[in-house]
Amino acid sequence: MNPITKAIRIQTERTSEMEHSTPLFLTSSFCYNDAEEMRAAFADETDANIYSRFSNPNSTEFIDKMVALEGAEAGFATASGMAAVFASFMTFLKSGDHILACSSVFGSTITVLNKYLPKFGIEVSYVAANDTASWEAAIRPNTKMIYMETPTNPGLDIIDLELVGKLAKKHNLLFNVDNCFATSVCQTPIAFGADLVIHSATKWLDGQGRVLGGVVVGKKELIHELYLFCRSTGPALSPFNAWILSKSLETLDVRMERHAGNALKIAQALEGHEKISWIKYPYLASHPQHAIAIKQMKNGGGLISFNLKGGLESGRNFLNNLKMLSLTANLGDTRSIASHPASTTHAKLSEAERQAVNITPGLIRISVGLEHVDDILADILQALS
Numbered sequence: 001m002n003p004i005t006k007a008i009r010i011q012t013e014r015t016s017e018m019e020h021s022t023p024l025f026l027t028s029s030f031c032y033n034d035a036e037e038m039r040a041a042f043a044d045e046t047d048a049n050i051y052s053r054f055s056n057p058n059s060t061e062f063i064d065k066m067v068a069l070e071g072a073e074a075g076f077a078t079a080s081g082m083a084a085v086f087a088s089f090m091t092f093l094k095s096g097d098h099i100l101a102c103s104s105v106f107g108s109t110i111t112v113l114n115k116y117l118p119k120f121g122i123e124v125s126y127v128a129a130n131d132t133a134s135w136e137a138a139i140r141p142n143t144k145m146i147y148m149e150t151p152t153n154p155g156l157d158i159i160d161l162e163l164v165g166k167l168a169k170k171h172n173l174l175f176n177v178d179n180c181f182a183t184s185v186c187q188t189p190i191a192f193g194a195d196l197v198i199h200s201a202t203k204w205l206d207g208q209g210r211v212l213g214g215v216v217v218g219k220k221e222l223i224h225e226l227y228l229f230c231r232s233t234g235p236a237l238s239p240f241n242a243w244i245l246s247k248s249l250e251t252l253d254v255r256m257e258r259h260a261g262n263a264l265k266i267a268q269a270l271e272g273h274e275k276i277s278w279i280k281y282p283y284l285a286s287h288p289q290h291a292i293a294i295k296q297m298k299n300g301g302g303l304i305s306f307n308l309k310g311g312l313e314s315g316r317n318f319l320n321n322l323k324m325l326s327l328t329a330n331l332g333d334t335r336s337i338a339s340h341p342a343s344t345t346h347a348k349l350s351e352a353e354r355q356a357v358n359i360t361p362g363l364i365r366i367s368v369g370l371e372h373v374d375d376i377l378a379d380i381l382q383a384l385s
């Protein structure tokens, strides 16, 4: 079956009630009929559930769908995207190792890399998203992992997954990709050589701004290691959130098609607008890495970024003049969202630090929702004027 069908049809075994929709399994632990069945479960001889910190039917259903969508072998679901990121670092890196990360990764990931990994003797260095040619020279003898996101946040640069996948293979490095921005129905990094794929399920996977969640998928042996780390340290996804997320995946493909369709129309309409100095959307021919986007993404995704000629003050004015778009610290929702990184998410950085990750004073990021495209565009245009 096509992965999109699997994301709809994979289902936890029915209970004796023969329900059509998977019920919520709110239980912290699971029972056995006798001592032998219990022994076998603990000896990992069966895949019987033991305790919801290890596994639960709701999280298993969500994981199995994600594994199908990403073309992976196994996965583990976590309480948030950051728990997934952190587990992927702590499972596979040890004191003395080096991680090569793209400088434009999610803000909290940078904090983990800069503040917490050094406490365990793990070194990090950064490479630029738009200069993949320089990445090989940055690999050290103790480099263990390459970590990146594409499209990048919030600049929407596109990194060539195939090229980095080959580089990782050549140097025997774990290739770890946060696939949150594109989602698994648009881009599957494993097909280009990724060993691990991470998601913040909080964003497009839920797509309705309701729950936090995360997931890591990859090869069986790797995920087994990660499972052992998570089973002991406790970042498990709650059954309720897993139940929500599993339902969300049934509509992921149709939702993303509409998000991307709306985003393309808006990007095309805004291109050349007198108040905007540049606009970036992966499926606009003017995007600097458009050819790579076409190669590795099925559509351009739901995010647009553009730069206001008026800089910081214009960015704030733009937010103040929006009537419908939400001002909120999230993305990937049915409701369109506007953000101005220089005065909000990235305000604590120095001007030089912002420049290093391509955050200009007038940068606006739009997470395009599922409202009628005419209404989204009308709100953006009136705020611009």
Ligand SMILES: *Cc1c(COP(=O)(O)O)cnc(C)c1O
Pocket (backbone or CB within 6 Å): 080, 081, 082, 083, 106, 108, 149, 153, 178, 180, 181, 199, 200, 201, 202, 203, 212, 213, 214
């Ligand atoms: C939001 C986000 C995360 C972190 O996910 P949480 O669910 O908020 O912990 C990681 N990576 C990217 C790209 C994100 O957008």
